[in-house]
Amino acid sequence: MAARTVRRATAATVTGALALATAACTNPGAGPGGSAGPKDSAVVGIAYEPDTLSPLLGYGKDGNSKIFDGLLALDADMRLKPALAAKLPHVGDGGLTYTYTLRTDVTFSDGEPFTAEDVVFTYRTILDPKTNNPSRTELDALKSVEAVGDDTVVFHLKYPYAPFAERTVHAIAPAHVAGKQDVNTGAFTTRPIGTGPYVLTGWSKGEKLTFEANPTYWNGAPAIKKFTMAIVKDDDVRATRLRAGDLDGAILPPNLAAGFDGDKGKKTYAAKTYDYRTVTLPTHNPVAGDTAVRRALDVAVDRRAMVDKILEGAGKPAYGPVPTDDPWFAEGTERRHDLAGAQKILDEAGWKPGPDGVRVKNGVRAAFPLWYLSGDKLRQDHALAYASDAKKAGIEITTQAGTWEVIEPRMKTDAVLAGGGSPGDPDFDQYLLLKSTLAGDGFNNMAWYDNKTVDRALEDGRRTADDTRRKAAYDTVQRELAKDPGYTFLTHIDHLYVVNDSWDGLSTQTEPHDHGLAAGPWWNVETWQPKKTGDAQK
């Protein structure tokens, strides 16, 4: 009897000790939606790290920067709404002046008031050639900016530029802090102060950015009090850390996101994007510059197969920079996959099959190289699929990998598998991609595309504010691009995010090519609400 009691006591002690040990081993922050109640902190894993946190050097140029606000902001449907401005701008002088009335109740996180001086300081500094801002080109239309009193700012443009208001989502820096430092290397670039919903509490380069809710945020203090962005470049590591509970959410490629399908505690968000993959067909290449070859390739390529096989369904066929479900898309410019049609176009244009199956015209073999960025699996897959589709039509494309340093000098004559995409306005992508005067200007118009009708329509589209005329202009561009496809657009890629189901209010915006901090379901983390404990426990 006594022996049994002792044994039972020992067993109880051991069990208790084990339970204690287990409890001690779990990471205290790791139980999402645990018994501690609603979860007011979030840790997300992203693949991208900003180079700087200073708006003067390009941070927050597309708005939504957590630490800062712009004059305007984009809502969930990508419509402009006032932010630091009290209302949408007044456009005058035939589209040459934009007048903003500012809110007067906003302060920076250090307590100083926000005024027109800060707006003028921010834009003037960006325009200053001595500022090392690589995105200055985006404000090319801006001539000058001036303050009228404390609460009005007037922008003067060099030429009427319809999408200018979209550019004023740019983050605003405080003149009283940033103005007293070296703009390129001052402490402000790593320890920013802004008006935004969050205050930066730490930035460990290559590791993470940590934010704390700004309790005096003019638009209401966020319910998520602590927000951490962990920088994890490797997809597999990010997925593992998400599964381990170290992260609450992460961006993942389709195959890894699929691994969380059965997880009831997590939700997958697929963000629609402007993120396209395209093949440049350089005008100065005797084969790729030929309109018949371009048109043949445009229909020979099986975009649907690319979406299904390479993107595992997370994307859409692309026929131009504008996604097919976008209001700016020109209806009827979709092209069917039609190999016989491609062969017919080439036959009629005089490209006859040679002895090795590759077509020849006037002694020129239908062959050219296609470069892709080495190490980029997605581009490699696209390039290989494209080359294999082209081969069926009798065009020999040799795929080659290289870094941008290798590719850039060859862009005038060699095809490149390129990517890009900026939502917000059709002008952003199309002007830079297709305008003939931008041929060979940095990485703009990489195909040296040269089409007078397109040039005129592009100018027309950016200079008029009238929506019907703009729609007509961009319809013209897209239809001309279908007739003379100097780029073979392949796919628009969805961005996938897997997030713990611990909060309400998650959605995604239409996202650009580069996954900045602004992208992802956390674009509006400041308006998330923690779920009640009962909801989160499923």
Add this chain to the structure above:
Amino acid sequence: MSRRLPWGAMARMTGRRALAAVPVLLGVTLAVFAVAEASPFDPVKAYAGTAGLTASQENLDQLRHNLGVDRPLLTRWWDWLTAAVTGDLGDSSVMRRPVADVVTERLGWSVLLAVTAFALAIALGTLLGVLAGRRRGGLLDRAVSALAYTLEAAPAFWLGLLAIWFFALKLGVLPAGGLTDTASDTVTFDQVARHLVLPALVLGVSQLPWFFLYVRQGVGDALDEDPVRGARARGLAERTVLTGHALRSGMLPMLTLIGSRVPEVITGALLVETVFSWPGIAAATVQAATAVDFPLLAALTVLATAAVLLGNLLSDLLYGLADPRVGFDG
């Protein structure tokens, strides 16, 4: 140890070495500038990042001018050198901050990692070396020696990935990287201590074989020498024989090893810091190199070179102290 230290001779050697270091450092910085210049990486593209893909050529040219990378190589090197001598190390383009800030912020973490790893390697290497050297051919000797040769051949980053896979992913007992937990933004002692374990262990273990093998050899040889046999014959305790006689002469070759392992620790740290996202100097070196960030790269190279020269000096001084036959001739 009543012998007085030969301060004068030591100081003279230090002075000679310091003078010799000047041309070495000059040559190294010039070489760094030249190699970075010859590399296919473009500092302007590295600076602009994704924004560079939509920037106009005019914008990029302006950046090139602002960053000063459009000037000839020798001019840039000379400007950097003359500024550096007056204490101005320039601005890092990749970090968007003064180089001095980057270095002071990160140096401490690197030193912490390297010193912990070095101490671990020396302590464990000596202990195992003595035990193995005492009974050469024994079970412990054969097992540890085989392991040491394997580790000698294993690259540090591979060990790092292996350690992450085993301790962080399989067992889940230690964090896989960083300086603190992901959700925490304050640097506390216990967090850093926990995060230090894996990188220091990997770096230490990757250096351990050399210390182990040297000590094993030294102690083994010393045990066969006359003084030890004499000591044993006089009936001294095995413990005294080992620590008093065998260890002292057996440890001598290890003193040179400490100095010559410094470069290995630095390159090892380069890989280990990258694998474990440890926010140290070495991780910044990788970034500086791929972004062709001349000022940061040059400053970090000078630092590494100085560490190597100091390591050599230290081991020579120690050797001279331990074995008066060697002296301080430099």
